[in-house]
Amino acid sequence: MKNRLILVAGNIGAGKTSLTERIGSRLGWQTGYESVADNPYLPDFYGDMQRWSFHLQVFFLGHRAQQHHDLYNNPQSAISDRSIYEDAYIFARALHHMNNLNERDYLAYRQVFDLIVQGLPTPDLLLYLKCPVSVLMDRIQQRGREMESGITAEYLQLLESFYDEWLSSFDLCPVLTIPTDDLNFVQKPKHLDIVVEKIQEKLAGKEDVVFPPNGGE
Numbered sequence: 001m002k003n004r005l006i007l008v009a010g011n012i013g014a015g016k017t018s019l020t021e022r023i024g025s026r027l028g029w030q031t032g033y034e035s036v037a038d039n040p041y042l043p044d045f046y047g048d049m050q051r052w053s054f055h056l057q058v059f060f061l062g063h064r065a066q067q068h069h070d071l072y073n074n075p076q077s078a079i080s081d082r083s084i085y086e087d088a089y090i091f092a093r094a095l096h097h098m099n100n101l102n103e104r105d106y107l108a109y110r111q112v113f114d115l116i117v118q119g120l121p122t123p124d125l126l127l128y129l130k131c132p133v134s135v136l137m138d139r140i141q142q143r144g145r146e147m148e149s150g151i152t153a154e155y156l157q158l159l160e161s162f163y164d165e166w167l168s169s170f171d172l173c174p175v176l177t178i179p180t181d182d183l184n185f186v187q188k189p190k191h192l193d194i195v196v197e198k199i200q201e202k203l204a205g206k207e208d209v210v211f212p213p214n215g216g217e
Contacts, residue, residue, distance in 0.1 A: 004029075004203060005072045005121070007083040010129030011159050012151060013136040013143075015180045019129065020081040022185060022192055023199070030078040032071050035063045046147055053095045054105040060087050061109070065116050072121045083126065088113045089166040090159055097158065123173045125202055131180045133157050176202045182214050 006029075008016045017033065024031035036042065041059050045052040064084035071078035092109055095101035101109070133156045140148050167175060178195060185192040198209050 003075070004077040004124040005068075006077070006079040006125045006127060006199070007085075007123045008079060008081050008127045008129065009083050009086055009163070010127075010180070011131065011133075011136055011156055011163065012148065013139040013156075014129035014131045015186070016081045016129055018186050019127070019178075019180075019195070020079050023079050023196065026192065026196055028076065030071060030074045030076050032067045032078065032080040034082050035060070039063075042147070049095070049100040050102075053101040054109060057087060057092050057095070057101070057109050058112070060091075061113060061116065065120065068120055072123075083123075084117065084120070085166070085170075085172075088117075090162045093162055094155075094158055125199070126170070126173055126175045127199070128163070128167060128175055128177045129180045130177050133160060135181045174202055176209060179211055183211065 006023075008020050010016050020031050020033065023029060039056075039059060041052055041056040045056045061084070064082075064087060067080065068084055071080055088110060092101060092106065092113075096103070096106040133153050136156050137151075137153050140151055176198060178198070183191045183195060185195050194211065198211060201209050
């Protein structure tokens with residue numbers, strides 16, 4: 001099987017990082033993660049979102065474009081925690097919707113985004129981790145990250161509606177939707193086995209890939 005580029009998408013708290021770590025370890029794939037610790041704009045952004053939203057989105061755009069290229073050109077298959085496409089279709093759109101990114105900056109950002117993604121190699125598979133907002137809120141509260149303390153159920157619901165719209169017309173590659181409220185791939189190896197099996201089925205070209213309810217339990 002040729003090398004593959006897999007992207008993991010999903011709402012905040014859906015389990016993207018956990019799945020990326022475990023799939024990378026299980027299959028020996030290269031992994032890529034969101035730039036947080038070395039992001040020079042995040043502290044300013046959380047202090048004044050209207051002033052720093054454009055700067056933050058441009059930083060993420062450059063980081064993810066470089067990461068996308070690097071993972072695609074890696075000599076082994078690769079899986080990435082979050083996709084460059086979500087930056088524009090989900091998060092920049094949400095910032096604009098909430099008046100934290102003005103119309104002029106939003107349109108300028110989208111013009112640059114559109115030009116950059118035209119030159120990106122196509123991924124082989126998008127994994128969309130789907131989870132009810134109530135479960136996402138519980139997970140966010142349990143992990144207790146300070147920067148996530150202001151996240152509301154209404155915001156997560158807004159993001160989910162944007163995900164639904166984006167994925168309804170996404171056609172760059174096949175999409176595998178993984179119900180992460182039913183599958184505890186962090187603590188149950190059997191559930192990780194199921195996810196790996198379904199990913200391999202989808203990569204092999206199987207159209208109708210179905211997950212058993214509650215992980216088959």
